[in-house]
Amino acid sequence: MSRYAYVNGRYLPFRDAKIHIEDRGYQFADGVYEVCEVRAGRLIDERRHFERLKRSLTETRIRMPMSPRALGVVLREVVARNRIGYGVVYLQISRGVARRDPAFPGPEVAPTVVATARPLNMMRNEALAARGIAVISVPDNRWGRVDIKTVGLLPNVLARQAAIDQGARDAWFVDKDGIVTEAASANAWIVAPDGILVTRHADRAILRGITRAVVLDAVKAQGLTVAERGFTLQEAYGAREAFETSATQIVMPVVRIDGHTIGDGKPGPVAIALRREFHRYAETG
Numbered sequence: 001m002s003r004y005a006y007v008n009g010r011y012l013p014f015r016d017a018k019i020h021i022e023d024r025g026y027q028f029a030d031g032v033y034e035v036c037e038v039r040a041g042r043l044i045d046e047r048r049h050f051e052r053l054k055r056s057l058t059e060t061r062i063r064m065p066m067s068p069r070a071l072g073v074v075l076r077e078v079v080a081r082n083r084i085g086y087g088v089v090y091l092q093i094s095r096g097v098a099r100r101d102p103a104f105p106g107p108e109v110a111p112t113v114v115a116t117a118r119p120l121n122m123m124r125n126e127a128l129a130a131r132g133i134a135v136i137s138v139p140d141n142r143w144g145r146v147d148i149k150t151v152g153l154l155p156n157v158l159a160r161q162a163a164i165d166q167g168a169r170d171a172w173f174v175d176k177d178g179i180v181t182e183a184a185s186a187n188a189w190i191v192a193p194d195g196i197l198v199t200r201h202a203d204r205a206i207l208r209g210i211t212r213a214v215v216l217d218a219v220k221a222q223g224l225t226v227a228e229r230g231f232t233l234q235e236a237y238g239a240r241e242a243f244e245t246s247a248t249q250i251v252m253p254v255v256r257i258d259g260h261t262i263g264d265g266k267p268g269p270v271a272i273a274l275r276r277e278f279h280r281y282a283e284t285g
């Protein structure tokens with residue numbers, strides 16, 4: 001089936017969708033992005049994703065290229081043209097194309113807007129969640145503003161590959177104080193031995209995951225106790241359960257960390273229930 005991408009006002013066949021070599025996203029990772037889950041062809045949590053996008057644009061001082069409403073139309077069109085039932089839609093906005101110079105270009109340079117969509121394999125994801133995944137820990141060597149969703153993801157790329165090279169699926173970043181910050185492309189959670197859910201507080205050291213926010217709503221609505229605080233790797237090894245959250249994985253149970261078995265080595269009841277209930281709390285557009 002043909003794929004289509006949106007590039008600066010045009011819907012193009014995928015093979016023709018190209019960006020200039022002097023795009024600042026390519027040259028400097030001077031761009032921001034969003035990834036939104038698609039279910040039954042509909043965007044999940046669009047409003048919150050656009051709120052975060054607006055914040056990323058404000059923090060990086062990249063101009064909002066069009067209204068969130070217009071961007072929503074673009075995303076829906078990309079989803080429809082690619083006939084996505086279940087999958088993800090990706091949106092990237094860079095500062096635009098200009099002669100290579102770190103300083104901002106003039107106001108005549110328009111941001112570059114790209115959107116793509118691709119299907120996900122639901123059966124494969126469910127099978128993965130039924131088994132749970134293994135993660136490794138890696139030093140958090142990222143910059144001090146990972147709360148901004150920029151396309152500068154090299155530490156995340158290297159962390160993820162290190163995990164794969166070691167036979168694991170993902171990596172959890174650990175800061176210099178031994179506190180788990182988050183996963184390479186997800187937020188990290190544990191269920192402590194006393195049953196309290198723990199996930200790191202959202203400051204500048206983690207990305208404020210939209211899935212994390214929805215899971216917090218779900219947890220509170222269900223009367224579970226949650227603590228938004230840092231937890232150590234040692235706490236994670238001894239946790240009853242562990243899991244990570246992201247738009248592409250929703251709630252993914254973690255059953256091994258650095259070779260330590262978590263709980264009984266199977267996905268735990270809290271993670272399973274949150275995964276099952278998640279879409280009751282998410283907004284469907």
Ligand code: PLP
Nearest residue numbers: 185186187207209210211246247
């Ligand atoms: N943390 C990082 C570093 C990420 O890259 C992501 C998603 O890509 C997340 C957390 C989870 O965010 P969300 O739930 O909005 O997908």
